[in-house]
Amino acid sequence: MIGNDIVDLALAQKESNWKRKGFLDKIFTKNEQFQILNAQNPEIMVWNLWSRKEAAYKIYNRQTQIRGYFPLQLECFDLEIIDGITFGKVVIKEDIYFTKTAITPQFIHTIAVEDVLDFVKITTLENQKNILKNNGIPNYFEKESSVPRPTSISHHGRFEQIVMI
Amino acid sequence: MSREETILKLKTIVKPYIQNEEAFESLTESTDFINDLKINSANLVDVILDIEEEYDIVIDNQSMERMLDVKSAMEIIETKLSEK
Numbered sequence: 001m002i003g004n005d006i007v008d009l010a011l012a013q014k015e016s017n018w019k020r021k022g023f024l025d026k027i028f029t030k031n032e033q034f035q036i037l038n039a040q041n042p043e044i045m046v047w048n049l050w051s052r053k054e055a056a057y058k059i060y061n062r063q064t065q066i067r068g069y070f071p072l073q074l075e076c077f078d079l080e081i082i083d084g085i086t087f088g089k090v091v092i093k094e095d096i097y098f099t100k101t102a103i104t105p106q107f108i109h110t111i112a113v114e115d116v117l118d119f120v121k122i123t124t125l126e127n128q129k130n131i132l133k134n135n136g137i138p139n140y141f142e143k144e145s146s147v148p149r150p151t152s153i154s155h156h157g158r159f160e161q162i163v164m165i
Numbered sequence: 166m167s168r169e170e171t172i173l174k175l176k177t178i179v180k181p182y183i184q185n186e187e188a189f190e191s192l193t194e195s196t197d198f199i200n201d202l203k204i205n206s207a208n209l210v211d212v213i214l215d216i217e218e219e220y221d222i223v224i225d226n227q228s229m230e231r232m233l234d235v236k237s238a239m240e241i242i243e244t245k246l247s248e249k
Contacts, residue, residue: 016208023211023214050207067233069231070229
C-alpha cells in the first residue's frame with residue numbers, strides 16, 4: 001500500500017491563508033498546532049504536516065474505501081530528521097502509516113507506506129502510462145494480465161509525482 | 166430559504182476555489198467538490214469556514230467529514246440552521 005502527496009509551496013502560499021481564523025483548528029490537533037506555532041518556519045510545518053495527512057489518507061482510502069474529510073483524525077507523530085529527510089508516523093484509529101517527507105524550497109513531498117521496510121521498494125514513474133483507476137484508486141499494470149501494483153498520483157501546481165510499490 | 170437559493174449561495178461561496186469551470190457552470194446537488202469542481206483538498210477547509218461565516222453556524226467535525234459534495238453541504242447547512 002502506498003500514498004503520496006506533493007505541495008507546491010508557491011501555489012500553497014497563493015491559494016491558502018493558514019493564519020485565517022479557524023483554519024488550524026479544523027485541520028490540526030492541539031499537538032500539531034503546538035508544533036506549527038513553535039516551528040522555525042510555521043508555514044513549512046503547516047504543509048509538512050498537511051502532506052503527511054494527505055499521503056496517509058490515500059492509503060486509508062485505498063484500504064477501507066472510506067472517503068471523507070477528516071484531517072483531525074489523521075494525527076502526525078514522531079517527526080525526526082535523518083540525512084535531511086524527515087520521517088514520521090500518521091495514526092488514524094487503529095492504523096499506523098509511516099511517512100517520509102522531502103522538503104525543498106519549491107515543494108514538500110511525502111510518501112506514506114504501511115510497512116517501514118516498503119520505503120526501499122518504491123519506484124517513481126515518469127507518466128501515467130499503464131495506470132488504471134478503479135473507484136478513483138490508481139493501479140499500475142505492466143501487462144493487461146499482470147497483477148496490479150498499488151500506485152499513487154499527486155499533482156499540485158508545477159509538480160506531479162507518481163509512485164508505485 | 167429555498168433549495169434554489171441555498172444552491173445559488175453555495176455557488177458563490179465555492180467559486181473562488183473551483184478549478185473546473187464547466188462543472189461549476191452545470192453544478193447540481195450531486196456535484197462533488199473534489200472530483201468534479203477540482204477544489205484542492207486544503208481549500209475545502211476554506212469552503213467550510215466560508216459557509217460557517219456566511220450562515221453564522223458551526224460545522225462540527227462529524228459534519229465536516231461528509232462535506233464532499235453539494236448535497237451533503239446543503240443538508241448540513243439546513244440542519245445547522247434549524248438547530249439555531
